[in-house]
Amino acid sequence: MIAIYPGSFDPITLGHLDIIERGCQLFEHVIVAISRNPSKQPLFSVPQRIAQIKACTQHLNNVEIDHFESLTVTYAQRKQAKVLLRGLRVLSDFEYELQMAHTNKSLADSIETVFLATSNEHSFLSSSLVKEIAKFGGSISHLVPSNVATELEKCYDKTPPPPACPRNLL
Numbered sequence: 001m002i003a004i005y006p007g008s009f010d011p012i013t014l015g016h017l018d019i020i021e022r023g024c025q026l027f028e029h030v031i032v033a034i035s036r037n038p039s040k041q042p043l044f045s046v047p048q049r050i051a052q053i054k055a056c057t058q059h060l061n062n063v064e065i066d067h068f069e070s071l072t073v074t075y076a077q078r079k080q081a082k083v084l085l086r087g088l089r090v091l092s093d094f095e096y097e098l099q100m101a102h103t104n105k106s107l108a109d110s111i112e113t114v115f116l117a118t119s120n121e122h123s124f125l126s127s128s129l130v131k132e133i134a135k136f137g138g139s140i141s142h143l144v145p146s147n148v149a150t151e152l153e154k155c156y157d158k159t160p161p162p163p164a165c166p167r168n169l170l
Helices: 012-027 046-056 072-078 092-108 128-136 145-155
Strands: 001-005 029-035 061-067 083-088 112-119
Touching: 001 012, 001 072, 001 092, 012 061, 012 083, 012 112, 029 046, 029 072, 029 092, 046 061, 046 145, 072 092, 083 092, 128 145
Parallel strands: 001 029, 001 083, 029 061, 083 112
Antiparallel strands: none
């Protein structure tokens, strides 16, 4: 069975990686699908995020990295997926994710949403929080894969950055 794990992954965190690894144990094939959220201004480009995720999931033989710009259920149908995989950190996540699951079910009755509770050590993590810590020079090495930590540190280095830092990392 194919599962889609959609998200912006800007950047991918150890919490995301935990969900991906556990999803790979539950499903034959997991597609980590980077979605474009028009209400967010991403730090990293889609190609950068694809490269970051590929680098930290290379130990998994049943994962694929992709991106899309459509409704999640439309993408899932195109990929012949039957499951949307979602991680839950806190109660407020559940309210939002349940609303999305019901909405997706109304759009595509054949697609189920499966929730995985994030591991305790990652329950506080969000990409926004990681970027804020990195921006102010805090340590992020325990929050994101090492390749991502390096790229974030380059983006927020206090020395004068090259023009358009995030887009020139690759």
